Amino acid sequence: MTKHIVAAADELAPGQRKLANVAGREIAVFNVGGEYFAFANRCPHGGGPMVEGFVTGLALSDRPGEYRLARKDEFLRCPYHGWEFELRSGQSYCDPKSTRARKFNVGVEHGEELAKGPYVAERFEVAREKDYVVVDI
Numbered sequence: 001m002t003k004h005i006v007a008a009a010d011e012l013a014p015g016q017r018k019l020a021n022v023a024g025r026e027i028a029v030f031n032v033g034g035e036y037f038a039f040a041n042r043c044p045h046g047g048g049p050m051v052e053g054f055v056t057g058l059a060l061s062d063r064p065g066e067y068r069l070a071r072k073d074e075f076l077r078c079p080y081h082g083w084e085f086e087l088r089s090g091q092s093y094c095d096p097k098s099t100r101a102r103k104f105n106v107g108v109e110h111g112e113e114l115a116k117g118p119y120v121a122e123r124f125e126v127a128r129e130k131d132y133v134v135v136d137i
Contacts, residue, residue, distance in 0.1 A: 002023075003109075004020075004022045004023065006018065006020035006022065006027070006029055006106075007020070007029070009108045012029065012031045012036075013031060014031050014032070014033055014034050015031065015032075016030075016031050017029060017030045017031070017051055018051075019041060019049075019051045025040065025041075026040070026041035026042070026051075027039070027040065027041060027104060028040075028041045028049070028050040028051035028053075029106060030055065030076070030087070032055055032073050032087060033073060036106040036107060036108070037076075037087045037088075037103070037106065038103065038104040038105070038106035039076070039085075039090065039101050039102060039103055039104065040101070040102035040104075042102075043078040043080060043081075043083060043101070044092070044099050044100065044101055044102070045078065045080075045081060045083045045092070045094070045095075045099060046078065046080045046081050046083070047080070048078040048079050048080030048081065049079065050076065050078065050101065052079045053076045053077050053078050053079050054076070054077040054079065055073050055075070055076055055077075055087070056069070056073070056075050056076075056077050056084070057069040057070055057071050057072040057073065057074060057075065058070050058071045058074065058075060058084075058093070073087075074086060074087055074088070075087060075093070076101070083095075083099075085100070085101040089103070090102065090103035
């Protein structure tokens with residue numbers, strides 16, 4: 001897999017989100033309590049923009065008219081039709097057997113590690129002689 005920088009870590013504080021374009025794909029990146037999650041920015045149910053979704057918990061009810069919120073900040077709810085997806089797995093709670101949000105691995109890496117990269121630019125010696133800049137090939 002190829003790594004792509006989408007933001008400096010301090011640009012995406014807990015509770016924030018960002019829409020990133022990575023290799024022609026829109027990726028919704030979320031920082032939830034210091035943990036990062038990334039999804040394709042298209043809900044698999046109705047095509048809604050996941051980056052505009054709501055990070056929420058799971059609503060549980062023991063009887064009509066009463067509910068409680070459990071598993072706080074563990075779900076992403078699509079802004080179009082309210083379908084919910086578990087942040088860790090992408091699994092849908094509306095259609096768990098066949099619908100899953102496209103999830104990507106995401107994390108923080110030190111710039112020093114990324115700067116090394118897999119590629120090395122071809123380098124040439126350069127010298128100044130009198131008033132001319134000379135490249136030695």
